[in-house]
Amino acid sequence: MTSIDLNADLGEGFGRWQLTDDERLLSVVTSANVACGFHAGDAATMRRVCELAAERGVRIGAQVSYRDLAGFGRRAMDVPPAELAAEVAYQIGALEVFARAAGTRVSYVKPHGALYNRVVHDEEQAGAVVDGVRLADASLPVLGLPGSRLLELADKAGLPAVTEAFADRAYTAQGTLVPRGHDGAVVTDPEAVVARSVGLARFGTVTSHSGARIDVRARSLCLHGDTPGAVELARRVRERLQESGVRVEAFA
Template sequence: MTAIDLNADLGEGFGRWRLTDDERLLSVVTSANVACGFHAGDAATMRRVCELAATRGVRIGAQVSYRDLAGFGRRAMDVPPAELMAEVAYQIGALEVFARAAGTRVSYVKPHGALYNRVVHDEEQAGAVVDGVLLADATLPVLGLPGSRLLELAAKAGLPTVTEAFADRAYTEHGTLVPRDREGAVVTDPDAVVARSVRMARFGEVDADSGARIQVRARSLCLHGDTPGAVDLARRIRERLQRSGVRVEAFA
């Protein structure tokens, strides 16, 4: 039976403001990408999400980002490699404190937003992320786009790697994500998102924005927690996957 992990971005609030419905999403997903304070999240939020995830048996991942609270981590930035390495390790370490306090641990690392897209092609920035993971914990799996420089360098460094596909993001013919400033970058039709999820999980393929069929073989499937109706959509995806003979379980 085909198996796939279902992950979502959680803890994306700050202070009294909350963007994601963490408690309800944690009843559906198998892995939680927790914001570590650089694009969203704060100490209290990280602690709360870790406690909820531990209670539900959901794996916790550090969602590391450029230092960009104002831009939600989605603005292009040029950060010196040594600085980026330290900031990645810092974010992982901060989340690990709250994970351990909740009786669990950080199980993987996933870049967020602009950093995620940058390390697909940029060897220097990808290397800095890998070095940051190694500094924090050389056993942590790295979650990323198939064929990315990040996963290539992580594997060379001895880190476990996990490939990821996106239920609600459009793809280019090259297997990369369509930039968010382009029309159609986010797939908003719930039926289309569900159908794409099953197709990617079972057959490892999806239609690119050009209409071409491309390969997207992945062990984890991401649904963005800030998507409108994310909880109901996540439930629909999980139910349809299971009815289609796909086992939904954490990769780690």
């Protein structure tokens, strides 16, 4: 039977401001990408999400980012490699404290936003992320885009490299994500998201923004937690996957 992991970005609040419905999404997904305070999240939020994830048996991932709270980690930044590596390790370590306190651990690492897109092609920044992961825990899997420099360098460094696909993001014909500033970058039609999820899980293919059919072989499928109606959409995706004969389970 085909299997796939469902992950979502969670803990994306700060103080009294909350963006994601963490508790309800944790009843659907199998892996939680938890914001570690650099693009969103704070200590209390990280602790709460780790406790909820542990209660539900959901794997916890450190979603590391450029230091950019004001821009939600989606602004391009140039950070020296040594500094970026240290900041990646710092974020993983902060989340690990709360994961351990909840009786579990950080199971993987996933970059967020501008950093995620940067390490698809930028070898220096990708190498810095890998160095940061190794500094924190050299056994941690790294989640990223198929064919990215990040996953290539992670594999060379002995870190498990896990491929990821996006049900609600448009793809270029080259297999990269259409930048968020472009029209149609985010797929908003719920039925389209559900259909794309099944196609990605069962056949490893998706239709690009230009109409070309492309291969996207992935072990994990991302559903963005900040999408309007994210919880209901996640439920529909999981139900349709299971109805299609796909087993939904964590990769980590």
